[in-house]
Amino acid sequence: MTETPAWYYDEFKQIGTDYEYADEVRRYDERMHTLRDIPKETADTIALLGIGPESTLVEFGCGTGELAITAAGLCRKVHAVDISQVMIDYAHAKAETRGVNSVEFHRAGFLTYEHSDEPADIVVTQLALHHLPDFWKVVALGRIRDILKPGGRFFLRDVVFSFDLKNYRKALDAWIDTVKECCGSVNCRNHIRDEYSTTSWLMEAMLQHTGFDIISADYTGGVFAAYLCEKI
Numbered sequence: 286m287t288e289t290p291a292w293y294y295d296e297f298k299q300i301g302t303d304y305e306y307a308d309e310v311r312r313y314d315e316r317m318h319t320l321r322d323i324p325k326e327t328a329d330t331i332a333l334l335g336i337g338p339e340s341t342l343v344e345f346g347c348g349t350g351e352l353a354i355t356a357a358g359l360c361r362k363v364h365a366v367d368i369s370q371v372m373i374d375y376a377h378a379k380a381e382t383r384g385v386n387s388v389e390f391h392r393a394g395f396l397t398y399e400h401s402d403e404p405a406d407i408v409v410t411q412l413a414l415h416h417l418p419d420f421w422k423v424v425a426l427g428r429i430r431d432i433l434k435p436g437g438r439f440f441l442r443d444v445v446f447s448f449d450l451k452n453y454r455k456a457l458d459a460w461i462d463t464v465k466e467c468c469g470s471v472n473c474r475n476h477i478r479d480e481y482s483t484t485s486w487l488m489e490a491m492l493q494h495t496g497f498d499i500i501s502a503d504y505t506g507g508v509f510a511a512y513l514c515e516k517i
Contacts, residue, residue, distance in 0.1 A: 287399065294421045296394040297368050310349060310375045327355050330409070333513055334438055336360045340406040343432060345395055346413025350376025350388070357387045362402060368394045395425035404434035411442040415482045419491070422483065426495040430516055439497060439514040444476065447485035448507035460508050485510060 330352060336342065340360035347353045347365035349372060357363045357380070365388050367373050373390045380388050391398060395410075395417060408429050417425055429439060448456035457477055464473040476482070483491075485504060489512075492499055497514035504510050 289397070294396060294417065294424075296396050296417065296421075307371060307375060310371055323351055327352050330411075330440065330442075331356055331359065334407050334409070334440060336407065341402055341404075342407040342409065343398075343400065343405045345398070345408070345410040345429075346416075347376055347390075348372055350379050352409065352411070353388050354380050354383060354385050357385045360406075361387070363388045364391060364398075364400070364402065364405075365389070366391045366393050366398050368392065395428060396421065398428075400432045405432050405437060406434060407438050407440070408433055409440045411440075412444065414441060414443050415445075415476075415480050418481050419483055419487065422481075423491050423495060426491055426497070430496045433516045435516060437516045439516065440512070441492075441514070442509070442511040443488075444480075444482040444508055445485050445488050445504070445510035446482055446508060447504040447510065450484065456507055460506070463506070482508075488512070 334342075334356075336356060336359045338360065341362045341364070342353075342356050342360055343364045343366065344353045344356075345366045347367045350365060353363045353365035353376065365373075365376060367376070367390075370392050373392050377388075377390050380386070393399070395414070410429075414422055414425065433439065446453075446456075461473045461477075485502075488510065489499060489502065492512060492514055496517050498517050500513045500515055502510065502512050
């Protein structure tokens, strides 16, 4: 890893929920499969990406590895990146259990991953970029663009606020109430207070400023967004 200056953002410091032990990660993985249709979400995302047998894909914030492992069966190589060694170990074990050996795991993040393979065809990140303040989001997006080959695709899904900012308290309280029934309200409150979700108009400006053409932008419930982009 290239040495960084003392003022560089420490993306390894804990932001959000800390899954410190393998059992916590396993319970998290099981809970997500109960609350969400993970296979469908994964299939829908992969369908957007245009993956082919010669494709190279990089995923930032791979978590428990579901997308990376599934995509590995469709392309040449997947680089799965996460700042959590516990998550990496869990995802690696899952890949081995499924007989998948074309995923290369890296303990790194948006600001520290060093891509030594050929330029990527596709970069994906889901529910991870909000761990960075906006300035460092821009740095991260620029680094993602540098990883991609010309015309390469970038898929970003994250918590992005598209509600009317004049009514932000009402919108955020409504989000907390919605989440409360399925998984409690603590994580949601902590996210709003401690993490760095940005607004839709800022996110779109960041993507365009760093050299991406936004092919599609889908907003859900005023708090989630999905962007399919192409490197210009």
